[in-house]
Amino acid sequence: MTFSNTTRYGNYYRNISSTAPRIVGTVTALTPLASIMVNRQAQLRAGTTSIIENQSELRVQATTGPLQHNIVAGVEVGHEAVQLRRWTATRPTASLVSPNYDQAVGYQDARSLTADTRTSANRVAVYGVDQIRIGQFFELLGGFRFENFDASLTNRFTSNANFSSNDNMWSWRGAAVFKPVQGVRTYFAAGTSYNPSAESLALTAATAPLPP
Numbered sequence: 001m002t003f004s005n006t007t008r009y010g011n012y013y014r015n016i017s018s019t020a021p022r023i024v025g026t027v028t029a030l031t032p033l034a035s036i037m038v039n040r041q042a043q044l045r046a047g048t049t050s051i052i053e054n055q056s057e058l059r060v061q062a063t064t065g066p067l068q069h070n071i072v073a074g075v076e077v078g079h080e081a082v083q084l085r086r087w088t089a090t091r092p093t094a095s096l097v098s099p100n101y102d103q104a105v106g107y108q109d110a111r112s113l114t115a116d117t118r119t120s121a122n123r124v125a126v127y128g129v130d131q132i133r134i135g136q137f138f139e140l141l142g143g144f145r146f147e148n149f150d151a152s153l154t155n156r157f158t159s160n161a162n163f164s165s166n167d168n169m170w171s172w173r174g175a176a177v178f179k180p181v182q183g184v185r186t187y188f189a190a191g192t193s194y195n196p197s198a199e200s201l202a203l204t205a206a207t208a209p210l211p212p
Contacts, residue, residue, distance in 0.1 A: 002059040008052070015046040017109070024093055033097050040091035044111060045084055049201075053078030053123075066135065073128040076147075081120045082201045087111040113157060119201040121151035129173070139177035141189075146170050151198035163203040167212050169194040 020041040027036055057074035089109040094100065129143030147169045155161035173191030180186070194212035197203065 001061075003057070004059075005054065005056045007054045009050075010052075011048065011050045013046075013048050016043065018043040019091065023096075034095070036096040037093045038096050038099065039093050042087075042089040042091050042109060044087040044089060044109065047082060047084030049080070049082040051078065051080045068133040070131040070133075071129070074126070076123065076125040076127075078123040079121070080123075080201060081118075083118050084115070085113065085117075086115040088114050115155055116157040117153055117155045117202070119151060119153040119198075119203070121149065121198060121201060123150075124148045137179050139175075139179070141173070141175040141177070143174070144170070144172045147194075149196045149198065151196070151201065151203065153198070153201075153203040163205065163208040165196065165198045165203060165208050167194075167196045167198075169196070169212050 020043055022039040022041050024037040024039050053076065055074060055076045057072065060069065060071040060073075062069045062071070087109075089111050091109070092107060125145060125147035127143065127145040129141065132140045132142075134140065148167070149169070150164075150166045152164040153162070171192045171194060173189070175187055175189035177185055177187040196212045197207040197210040
């Protein structure tokens with residue numbers, strides 16, 4: 001039996017000013033490349049993200065009759081928080097074939113604040129997996145995971161923009177393995193997994209009621 005415990009804390013500050021290219025107007029197969037213009041869509045955001053989480057895990061190797069077990073079980077607890085501000089800006093367009101970074105001499109972003117959000121999320125999960133070896137040629141694997149993910153968001157830039165989501169998620173996995181010769185494995189495996197709508201620590205009126 002082996003028991004391990006891992007605790008992690010992180011704090012990250014991001015200040016992003018990037019550009020997403022978007023074709024301007026309607027382009028057909030006959031449109032000359034030199035006449036195609038690209039809109040420089042500004043992606044502006046800045047904020048701080050913090051995370052603290054703890055994972056406790058137990059590993060057991062055991063033999064029951066002809067079966068050899070490799071068992072892993074654990075508990076995870078975590079908390080995440082993010083404060084993020086977003087802006088919009090209109091940037092000059094560029095030629096598709098010969099974009100010029102200095103196309104607009106002296107240009108500076110005229111930013112307009114669109115969002116100032118604060119999000120927090122709490123996560124608790126338990127899991128267990130048993131890998132069973134049956135003789136020399138066969139293995140069975142079975143496992144489960146239960147997770148509760150509770151998140152809430154407040155947009156301080158917009159009044160009454162408060163959203164929350166609380167999801168309970170059961171998932172499982174299973175596999176049957178056949179090893180006819182050394183170095184060769186054939187297997188059948190199946191399982192489920194879930195992504196809660198608030199996994200990126202962002203919620204809106206459209207995503208808050210969505211199930212995992």
